[in-house]
Amino acid sequence: MAQTITQKILARAANRKFVDAGENVWLNVDVLLTHDVCGPPTFDIFKEKFGPDAKVWDPEKIVVLPDHYIFTQNEHAHRNIDLLRQFAKEQHLPNYYDVGTERYKGVCHVALAQEGFNLPGTVLFGTDSHTCTSGAFGMFGTGIGNTDAAFILGTGKLWEKVPESMKFIFEGELPPWMMAKDLILQILGDIGTDGATYRAMEFDGDTIFSLPIEERMTLTNMAIEAGGMNGIIAADEVTEAYVRERTDKPYEIFTSDPDAEYHSIYRYNVKELEPVVAQPHSPDNRATVRSLKGTKITKSYIGSCTGGKLTDFVMAAKLLKGHQVSIPTNIVPATVNVAQSLETEMIEGISVRRILEDAGCTIAQPSCAACLGGPSDTFGRSEDNDLVVSTTNRNFPGRMGSKKAGVYLASPLTAAASAITGKLTDPREFLS
């Protein structure tokens, strides 16, 4: 029987040759990810259900990456870090990346990739909805809650309903003024925030395979914004080169059978597309940047698991070089590795960091920061009636802090162009 890549990966994890869309299966989990917001309650449930002296199923397979509320004076947030530290010590977890040490990494989805935990063909569950990001590596990744995570901690297993798959094919060369963010916002506008609920979103076509891995991660990252269980892109030589630079762990590459069944197939010719944003207050509220030209904004924000990777800042820097921002422009590298690369990555002999600083941007320390608002002293948090153009993934009411603020989701190029003018601006105005 023909299967999609997602079916094949789940079949492997269920010790089966074939799994059918719609059936519930028990999966063996390869990696469980958690962080400072959901780790402590997960560990509480684990102890309550398995006993105070219980041991986790496999310390090597648990990755704990604090990233949400790191650079804050909030005492409850500090307590959560203490609870992670304590559990990691009790359980001898080798993959705990402590805050305030050289091991600290930053945003979990980007750090997982950089530290070599993303392996084609594997099954990752994480206590964060953007765990779907890892699907860019030809693996299954999806978000779960604390109870499910606690169940995995004790058993290494979880039930899942095998999803139907939707296929999104992009063809043609991506022009220099467009990024993966424009493609996923295009899809969201077409199918809506529940257009892929309980389904796999598979990305395919020559455009996709011409993208660097970080851009592919932007696509899979926002699968959850359409309600998708997972986003997935088959591994190719780009994926393998990235993985092999970071780990020598074994992996298995799966691809969809040509005659596999899909819920639906969408085809896009990128030549017919242009830069878009999602207007307040929903990721599917799409409009072309051109049509909103001149819309006043008060802040620009470039950061998060979606838009805080090195490629995102390189593209922003290319556009900002030689210009000045006219509104507060906040830069939050996703990880320490990204932050360090800003200093070593050069554009015409000048570091990306220097270009961003010379343009007037403020660069913060790596974490989730204001993507989800956070405690009141969080860097970049929206205030009052702010109108923010942001490379993040969600613009629900109050998402970046203030309940009165509005957020326009955009590509790093659009966020950079808009930072210069203080108005929503199509990057072509600076790149033509």
Add this chain to the structure above:
Amino acid sequence: MDTIIQGKAYVLGRNIDTDQIIPAEHLVYSLSNPEEVKLYGKYALSGVPPAEAGLPEGNIPFVQDNKFESDYSIIIAGPNFGCGSSREHAPFSLQVAGAKAIVAESYARIFYRNCVDGGFVVPYETQEELAATVRTGDELRIDVANNTLENLTQGTMHKLNPLGDVLNIVEAGGIFAYARQENLMG
């Protein structure tokens, strides 16, 4: 699991995301310390824009100021309830506030799983646009065995979708209870 769930309705619109159910700034409280747990009840649904809170009138808070529990125990909503973040704090906060069931046209996957596997609130689906007819404050009665919802205030009867695949887990009270029952935990 209760055989009858009865209480007042609290009506919401579509795409109620988990940031609206429990805003991120509140995710720092303990979910096990009884005093801090109350705060999840206090702030449940506090991120819903006032005009959309407690339809059709709006401007009705789910939990009154200075209270930790809601007067409403059945939430009625449109499609895609619980979209967004995976925070289990969301169904937890609804349970702490006193909600017993949600009746929505559809759910986001992670929220739905969390309701079921954590045993917090029962997530019913319905084919009807109940959010258009039920009014916040209406007295509702869910008959679990028959999958029906009776609006005692308006004198109407409505069908709910059977819980299907997850009924066993809901009846057991969550994934741990279910797994023990089925000898899945070794």
